[in-house]
Amino acid sequence: xxxxxxxxxxxxxxxxxxxxxxxxxxELWRRDLELFFEGASEVDSAQxxxxxxxxxxxxxxxxxxxxVGAGFVATPGRLADAQWHLAWWLSxxxxxxxxxxxxxxxxxxxxxxxxxxxxxxxxxPVQTGRRHLTGPYIDFLCTDDYTITVxxxxxxxxxxxxxxxxxxxxxxxxxxxxxxxQSDASLTLVNASARTVLSTDPRTPTGAILRVDGLSDAxxxxxxxxxxxxxxxxxxxxxxxxxxxxxxxx
Amino acid sequence: MPQATVMMDAAHxxxxxxxxxxxxxxxxxxxxxxxxxxxxxxxxxxLPSESDLAARLGVAVxxxxxxxxxxxxxxxxxxxxxxxxxxxxxxxxxAAEAITRSxxxxxxxxxxxxxxVHYAAIAGMAAEVAADRAGEDDxxxxxxxxxxxDLSDSGAARRAVGRFQLQVAATSQSLRLVHVELQLQAEVxxxxxxxxxxxxxxxxxxxxxxxxxxxxRDLDPAAARSATTSLIDEAAEWLVAxxxxxxxxxxxxS
Numbered sequence: 340x341x342x343x344x345x346x347x348x349x350x351x352x353x354x355x356x357x358x359x360x361x362x363x364x365x366e367l368w369r370r371d372l373e374l375f376f377e378g379a380s381e382v383d384s385a386q387x388x389x390x391x392x393x394x395x396x397x398x399x400x401x402x403x404x405x406x407v408g409a410g411f412v413a414t415p416g417r418l419a420d421a422q423w424h425l426a427w428w429l430s431x432x433x434x435x436x437x438x439x440x441x442x443x444x445x446x447x448x449x450x451x452x453x454x455x456x457x458x459x460x461x462x463x464p465v466q467t468g469r470r471h472l473t474g475p476y477i478d479f480l481c482t483d484d485y486t487i488t489v490x491x492x493x494x495x496x497x498x499x500x501x502x503x504x505x506x507x508x509x510x511x512x513x514x515x516x517x518x519x520x521q522s523d524a525s526l527t528l529v530n531a532s533a534r535t536v537l538s539t540d541p542r543t544p545t546g547a548i549l550r551v552d553g554l555s556d557a558x559x560x561x562x563x564x565x566x567x568x569x570x571x572x573x574x575x576x577x578x579x580x581x582x583x584x585x586x587x588x589x
Numbered sequence: 590m591p592q593a594t595v596m597m598d599a600a601h602x603x604x605x606x607x608x609x610x611x612x613x614x615x616x617x618x619x620x621x622x623x624x625x626x627x628x629x630x631x632x633x634x635x636l637p638s639e640s641d642l643a644a645r646l647g648v649a650v651x652x653x654x655x656x657x658x659x660x661x662x663x664x665x666x667x668x669x670x671x672x673x674x675x676x677x678x679x680x681x682x683x684a685a686e687a688i689t690r691s692x693x694x695x696x697x698x699x700x701x702x703x704x705x706v707h708y709a710a711i712a713g714m715a716a717e718v719a720a721d722r723a724g725e726d727d728x729x730x731x732x733x734x735x736x737x738x739d740l741s742d743s744g745a746a747r748r749a750v751g752r753f754q755l756q757v758a759a760t761s762q763s764l765r766l767v768h769v770e771l772q773l774q775a776e777v778x779x780x781x782x783x784x785x786x787x788x789x790x791x792x793x794x795x796x797x798x799x800x801x802x803x804x805x806r807d808l809d810p811a812a813a814r815s816a817t818t819s820l821i822d823e824a825a826e827w828l829v830a831x832x833x834x835x836x837x838x839x840x841x842x843s
Contacts (some may be wrong), residue, residue, distance in 0.1 A: 457733075459726055475757040477767050485764050532724050546762025547722055 346372065346522035347576050347587045348566065354528065356511060358537045361406070362581060364468060368394055368502045369491040372411060376495040381480035384421040387411060391426040391502075396438045398504070399430040405514060408482050410441070412455060414465075414498050425455070428484060430506075441481055454515075465498050472582030475508045475536055475546060485509065485546070487536070489582075503568040508545060512537050519585075527586045531544070531558055536583060548573030549586060558584055603664040613648050617656035620646070623779035625665045625678050626688050628744025629751065632680035635673075635783040636666070680744075692780060693832050694839075703834065704777045705825035711769050712754055716801055716813040717759035723805040727760045731805070746791040747782050755799055757817070760805070784827035794820060 375390055376382060378538050395409035410427030419480050427441040455461050460473040470491040478486040482505050490503030519526045519539050527538035533549045544551060553570045560567040561575040561584055572589045610736075622631045636642065636657075643653035657676055660666040660776040664684060666676045667800030696704075734756055751774050784790040800816035 445791055475762070476765055477762060479755065479759055479771075485762070534722075534724060548724065 343522065343524045343589075344566075344574055344576075346524060347526060349573060349587055350518045350522050351576040351578045351585045352484065352525060353521065354515055354583065354585070355581060357514055358578065358581045358583070359520065361506065362470070364406075365489050365491050365503050368411075369470075369493055372493045372499065372502055373495060376493065376499045378474065382417075382499075383419040383421045384413075384424050384426075387413065387418065387424070388426045392428065395426075395428040399428050399438050403510075404430075405505045405506045405510040406504050407486070408441070408478075408488075409415075409482060409503070411493070411500055411502045412461065413500040415456065417499050423455075427481070447549060449519065459464070460503065461488045461501055464490045464492045464501050468492055468494070469582075470582075472530060474530065477507065481505065482507070487530075488512065508536065512545070517552065522587070524587050527588070529558070529584050529586055530584055531584070533558060540588070551586070551588065607841060608616065614652045614655040614659075617642075617646055617648060617652060618659045620775055621660055622663070622665060622688060623692075624775070625660075625680060626685040626692075627779035627782065628680070628747045629774075629779065630678045631744065631748075632678055634678045634686075636676040636678065638675065639709075648701065656764045668711060682718070685820070689783060690835055691785070694835055696780065698829055698832065701828050702825060703715060704781060705821055708773050708777045709821040710767065711773055712757070713814045713820060715754075715758040715761045715763070715770060715819040716767045716804070716817040717810040718763060718766070719757050720805050720808055720810040720813040722762050723760050723807075727756075728802060728806055731756055731760070731798070731802050735795060735802070740791045740793060740795055743786045745790070746794060747778075750782055750785065750794050753801075754817075757801065781821070781824050781828065784824045787827075790824070790827065793823065 371394065372390075375387075391411045397408050398404065398409050398435075401426070407430040408427060410425065412427065413421070413424040415422055425441055429441055430436055430441045432439065455466070460471070463471040463473070470489065471491050472487060474487040475485055478484060478488070484505075485508040487506040487508060488503060488507065490501045493499045493502055515528065515537055519528065520538065524539040525538075527540055527543050527549055528536040529549050530536065533554050535543055535545050535547050535549055537545060551569065551573065555574070557567050557569045557575040561577045566574065566576045567588065569588070574587045575584045576587070577583075578585060621636075630636075637645065638649055639653050639657065639770035642657075643650040646653065657666060661668060661676070664681060665679060667679050668674075668676055693701075709775045723731075731753065734749060734753050738753075739745035754774065755767070755770055761767075785794065795821075797816050797820040801813055803815060804810075
């Protein structure tokens with residue numbers, strides 16, 4: 340049992356190692372954009388587009404990357420010339436093509452208009468002031484893929500917006516699976532809401548909510564202390580501050 | 590040897606069945622006509638440019654242009670020049686009614702029922718899977734879509750049905766179900782949801798949404814499926830009744 344927990348902790352450490360460069364990127368952009376907004380008295384959409392494009396496009400076009408979307412979304416009214424604005428780029432739809440700019444409807448009177456400030460990837464990081472992991476979810480409005488979105492608030496006294504990346508879950512599976520296979524135990528990687536990202540248990544499909552007694556309390560405890568036991572010979576280990584958790588069950 | 594050909598299995602029969610005879614331009618025209626007539630695209634809404642439209646539908650630019658020409662000739666689109674230039678949707682209730690009647694008239698009862706069965710298979714399964722996979726945020730999103738549905742307007746009610754079904758499919762976490770749902774909404778939706786022109790059916794669609802949301806909250810896959818497929822069955826029954834009425838009227842006129 341001790342051995343299994345050590346294995347799980349070691350798998351979690353490997354997951355953190357894989358995730359860290361992705362999270363570091365979001366943190367780097369957050370600081371970069373904070374300086375950008377602090378250095379300018381007024382920012383318009385063309386300025387933020389040009390700046391964000393330089394940061395985002397190389398990332399979504401890199402070979403073999405799990406990043407399929409990246410950019411900045413402005414707080415409504417923050418930009419001088421656009422009430423609502425998304426500077427977001429998506430990976431090329433096919434090899435040999437270029438990155439696509441996310442097309443959006445910015446007419447709030449239109450019925451198809453969606454106020455992005457209500458969506459989890461905006462709402463949570465802005466409310467908590469901290470980086471947040473949303474998903475996995477089907478992003479049919481943006482990437483048209485099964486996606487995890489990592490977003491961080493950009494502060495300039497108030498909130499200028501959020502910056503972040505979309506990760507393709509199918510590509511993440513290939514990146515993350517080796518860490519899970521290190522352990523003989525059945526391991527399930529979940530988000531803070533117990534939704535499965537990846538599991539070595541064949542009964543637990545990606546996207547399913549893991550239903551284990553006491554799991555939501557255990558996830559909250561693991562978020563605070565890093566590791567906690569789960570009823571009936573299980574354990575939950577936080578993967579650092581990625582927002583992901585490893586659930587080990589016998 | 591001839592017998593071997595006849596004994597082809599079902600999967601091969603599907604692969605080798607004759608392709609739809611209509612050309613690409615006609616299919617693009619049909620797709621857009623349906624969307625405009627059913628109110629999926631709003632009156633005054635601007636269409637993507639010819640090249641964007643062609644890219645999205647996976648057709649050549651000339652094909653998209655040809656389809657747009659046809660729609661302009663039918664008065665379903667108007668062209669504006671200048672800075673805000675482009676093709677804009679024009680919804681004329683009388684023209685829409687005439688187009689819809691001929692569309693329903695052209696489909697046999699068998700085809701209408703088959704559309705409904707196909708759509709129920711996809712939407713019902715999506716609801717069933719969603720009942721195990723809905724999180725709090727998903728329930729909130731679905732509740733919001735229902736709350737924003739304007740039941741006094743048939744176009745708005747139609748769009749609400751589409752949005753809700755798409756969100757349920759997304760909640761199932763299956764990308765394939767989402768893609769089929771999108772495809773079927775474009776092809777089947779405009780005909781299937783004609784009943785939403787009647788207020789009674791708009792109210793029924795709202796009640797069905799509430800039942801689906803409750804079933805998702807209760808982790809009850811069977812209830813989620815049945816609330817979804819019952820509404821589709823009712824829509825199909827309305828459609829056949831409407832078709833019969835059209836045919837009777839035609840019979841009396843001749």
